[in-house]
Amino acid sequence: MSLHQFLLEPITCHAWNRDRTQIAISPNNHEVHIYQKSGNQWVKSHELKEHNGHITGIDWAPKSDRIVTCGADRNAYVWSLKDGVWKPTLVILRINRAATFVKWSPLENKFAVGSGARLISVCYFESDNDWWVSKHIKKPIRSTVLSLDWHPNNVLLAAGSCDFKCRVFSAYIKEVEEKPGPTPWGSKMPFGAVLAEFGGAGGGGWVHSVSFSSSGNRLAWVSHDSTVTVVDGTKGSTPSQLKTEFLPLLSVLFISENSVVAAGHDCYPVLFVYDGTKGSVTFGGKLDVPKQTSQRGISARERFQNLDRRATSSETTEQGLESLHKNSISQISVLEGGKSKCSTFCTTGMDGGMVTWDVKSLESALKDLKIV
C-alpha cells in the first residue's frame, strides 16, 4: 500500500492511462491536472482548462488515448493529444443540468454521460460531420443519474440514480456497431430499452455506484442506506443484499468474479464476497493497514476524563483516524489485472490522497482475508 498526497483539496475524480504512468485528476475545481510518474514522484505535466464549472467525471480511453471530461457546466469535452498538447473538442450533450459521471464504452467508440437532468446522454462520433452526436435515454429515470458502468459487450449500460433504483439499459447505436447477441440480461435491445430494474420499493437510498463483473453476468451496486447488493443475471433477477454496519459506501468495483471491493465515508476499502450458489453477499474483511495496538496502561485520571468527555472509559484514545485515507474515499479504480483478476487497485478521496492497494500483500497481511 502506498499513499501519495497530491494536494489538500479533495480529488473529485481520477483516471489512469493505459500503462498507468500518467494519472488525470481534478482537484475540486474547473481544471484537470495530468501527473506523470517519474521514479517515485509524480510531476504535473499538463493542465486542461476548458470547463466553466466543476469537473464531475474524467475517463481515459486506454487504447485510443483520448480523455473525456464532463462538468457542472453541462458540457463534456473529448481531449486528444496533438504535438504534446491536449486539444479539446466540445460535445453537445443537450442537457439542462450538470453532468455527473462519464465513462467510455469498452470499444471506445461511444461514451455515456449521466446528468442531473434525469437522463443519460450516449455520445458517438459521426464521421460525416466530424462531430460527436448525443442520444438521450430518458424513461423511466426519475432523478439524477449518479453512476454508470458499461457491460463488456459494449451495448448494455448499468445506471445508478437518486430515484433509489439501479437499472440496466441498452445503449445500442446502430450507426457505430452491429446488433449484439443475446445476454443473460435480455435479447431484444433497442436503444433506451430497460432490461432490468432493481431497488426502490420503499426502501433503499441513492445508488452511488454500480459495477458489472468482468464477464458482465453480475452487477453490484452500493447505496446510501449502507447496503451493498449483487445480482446475477444468469440466476434470475432476485438481488442479494447485505445491510452493512458501516457508513454509506460511495464506490464499488468487482475485483474477481466473486469478490467486490467497496469504499466510502468510512475512509477504508471493504471486501465483500458473493456466493453464487447460495446467492448471498457476505462481509469479507476490512482492507487497511493493520491496527497498531499499544499496550500502555491508562491512569485513573485519564479514565475519569474519558468518562467525562466521551461517556466511555475505553482504553484506546483515538485521536485521529487509523486508516490511510483521512477522509471519505470517492472513487476506486483497477490498476492491474482487470476486473477478473485484479492485483492492484487505487483509491482517491476527499483528503486529496491517492492510495494504491496491492491485493497479494493485503491477503498476507490480513489473515482471514480471502479473495475468491
Place this chain on the structure above:
Amino acid sequence: MAKNTLSSRFRKLDIDEFDENKFVDDHDEAVDNQGPDGTEIENLIRIGDTMTAFHLALRNPPLNTKNPAVKERALAIVLRVLTSFKSSDIEPAVKSLDRSGVDLLMKYIYRGFEKPSDNSSAILLQWHEKAFAVGGLGSIVRVLTARKTV
C-alpha cells in the same frame, strides 16, 4: 380600498401538485400491517415474560399504512414493552434479533426519542447503546434514509 374585490380562489391551489417533474414514490400497497396486538402484550408484560412481549411487539410493523393513528398505537405498544425491560435483559433481547429486526428496533428507538417522557429517555438510551453495538452506524443510516417509517 383595502379589500381585494377580485377572486382569490387561486391562492387555495397547491401548485406543486401539478408539477410534472415531481417525484412520486412507488406505492407499495402490499401488506397493510395493523401493528402488534396490545392486549396480549399487556398480559405478557404483567406475567413478566418481557422477551416474548418484545418479539410480538416487533412483528407486523405498520410500515405501509398511511394512517397515523395506527402508527401511533404501534409505537405506544413498543415503547411500553421497551420501558418495562430491566437493564440486564436488554442485551440478550437485542442479540436474539436478526439484522432487519435490529433495524426495526432502531427505528422505534428514534421514534421514541422524539417525544421524551420522564422515564423513557434513560432506558431508550440503553437500548440504543446495545442496538448500536450490533447494528453499527449502518442501522442508524437506515433509520435516516428509510422512506417507509414506523
